[in-house]
Structures are given as C-alpha cells and as structure tokens.
Amino acid sequence: MGKNARKRNLGLKKSIPASRDRARDAAMSSSCCNAKGNGKHHHYYPFLAAAAVITFILAAVPAASAARRRPVRLHFYMHDIAGETAVQVVKGSGPLHPSMPPGGRHFGDTTVMDDLLTEGPSMESKAVGRAQGSYVLAGLVDPVVVVTMTVKITDGPYNGSTVVIAGRDDVLAEVRELAVVGGTGQLRGASGHVLWRTAEVLGAVHYVLELDVYATVPATSSALRLHATNATPIDAGGNKETMRNNI
Numbered sequence: 001m002g003k004n005a006r007k008r009n010l011g012l013k014k015s016i017p018a019s020r021d022r023a024r025d026a027a028m029s030s031s032c033c034n035a036k037g038n039g040k041h042h043h044y045y046p047f048l049a050a051a052a053v054i055t056f057i058l059a060a061v062p063a064a065s066a067a068r069r070r071p072v073r074l075h076f077y078m079h080d081i082a083g084e085t086a087v088q089v090v091k092g093s094g095p096l097h098p099s100m101p102p103g104g105r106h107f108g109d110t111t112v113m114d115d116l117l118t119e120g121p122s123m124e125s126k127a128v129g130r131a132q133g134s135y136v137l138a139g140l141v142d143p144v145v146v147v148t149m150t151v152k153i154t155d156g157p158y159n160g161s162t163v164v165i166a167g168r169d170d171v172l173a174e175v176r177e178l179a180v181v182g183g184t185g186q187l188r189g190a191s192g193h194v195l196w197r198t199a200e201v202l203g204a205v206h207y208v209l210e211l212d213v214y215a216t217v218p219a220t221s222s223a224l225r226l227h228a229t230n231a232t233p234i235d236a237g238g239n240k241e242t243m244r245n246n247i
C-alpha cells in the first residue's frame with residue numbers, strides 16, 4: 001500500500017493548487033460561473049480520467065504495431081578486401097586524416113565495394129550474398145566512415161531479397177550500430193539495426209566483418225500477399241511480377 005498511496009498523495013498535492021488557480025482565474029475573469037466551491041471538484045476528476053485514457057492509449061499503440069510485424073534475424077561475415085573487392089574511387093583532397101588507421105587517408109576518401117558475404121568467418125565457408133555500396137571517410141577528426149550498402153541475399157529463405165543498411169562506422173569501436181533502412185522482396189519494408197564488428201584483419205587489407213542484423217518486416221507486406229496467391233516473390237519470375245505491379 002505504502003508506495004502507491006504516497007504516489008497518489010503526491011499527485012493530489014500537485015493537482016489541487018493547479019485546479020484552485022484555474023477556479024480562481026475563472027472566478028476573476030467571469031462572474032457567470034460557479035467556479036469556486038463545487039466547481040473545484042468538477043475540474044479535478046475529469047482531469048484524472050483524461051490522464052488515465054492517455055496512459056492507456058500510449059501503452060496500447062506499441063503493442064498493436066509490434067503485433068503486425070515479424071522479426072528477421074540474419075548473421076553473416078563480410079569480406080572487405082582493399083584494392084580487390086573494395087576500391088577507392090575518390091581521394092580526399094584535404095590534409096592527412098589525423099586518426100584513421102593505417103594512415104595515408106584523407107577526409108572524403110570514398111571506396112566502392114562489392115564484398116562477398118559468407119556464413120562463417122572463413123572465405124571458404126558457404127557464400128550467402130554480396131554487400132554492394134560505398135563508404136566515405138566522413139569524420140574530420142574522428143576515425144569514422146559512413147556506410148551505405150545494399151545486401152543481396154543469395155541463399156536461404158530470403159534468397160533474392162535485399163536489405164539496405166546505412167550508418168556510421170566508428171572503426172575503432174568494438175561494436176558499431178548501423179541502421180536497417182529498408183529492403184526488397186521478402187524483406188520489403190524492413191527496419192531495424194545491425195551490430196557490426198571487425199572479426200579479423202588479414203594481411204592488413206582483408207577486413208572480415210561480422211554483421212548481426214536485427215530487423216522486422218510488416219507481417220502484411222506485399223511480398224507475403226504475392227506468396228499467398230501462389231507467385232514466388234524470391235525467384236526470377238516473382239521479381240518480374242513484383243516489378244510489373246510497381247510500374
């Protein structure tokens with residue numbers, strides 16, 4: 001009892017002066033209304049009822065929208081090999097970057113990549129997709145690259161679908177968080193986040209990155225509706241169907 005009763009009492013102490021002020025203001029600005037006396041209580045209870053309704057709505061909305069989305073978990077390794085799958089296309093024209101390892105880098109350096117994704121950390125393990133996009137050394141002083149990439153999945157239940165990932169990669173941090181900003185096919189409307197770690201650096205040019213994707217997609221996405229009407233959204237035919245629908 002103690003805690004709740006204390007909370008209620010605090011609520012009363014806060015509310016009563018406010019409603020007294022309102023009653024006094026009403027009495028001063030208008031002589032028509034019986035704001036003093038009985039009016040004091042009339043003001044007070046509707047306020048509490050409104051607060052209760054608002055609390056209920058705020059609690060109900062996240063639960064309802066969560067129920068209409070389904071979770072998607074992906075885990076893979078990305079092989080970023082400088083000069084091979086990751087090619088620098090813009091050399092920043094500013095001064096040398098003060099903190100970016102291994103040196104010789106400039107603000108604005110831009111790299112385009114088409115990196116292999118594998119199931120395990122080894123390049124010999126099963127290929128599961130490609131990460132195609134770019135990253136820009138976008139920190140003036142911080143060792144930060146900003147990544148924009150589309151992951152094409154080529155294996156498993158999401159074969160043929162893509163996930164679009166964007167965000168800030170603070171390269172010296174143990175774990176970086178980037179955003180899942182969209183997707184296509186089975187992953188249309190995806191949103192969520194990616195935990196991004198450097199798993200290994202091989203021969204100074206081959207970065208093995210570990211990506212953990214935590215996303216959700218709408219449970220009623222068009223891809224699922226296509227599936228229900230017997231078209232396969234993830235094979236070539238399904239993709240053509242999807243494109244025709246969008247045009």
Ligand SMILES: *[C@@H]1O[C@H](CO)[C@@H](O)[C@H](O)[C@H]1NC(C)=O
Pocket residue numbers: 154155156159160234235236
């Ligand atoms: C993925 O989809 C493509 C295109 O439909 C197909 O050729 C390929 O065999 C599929 N891969 C796997 C591993 O299912």
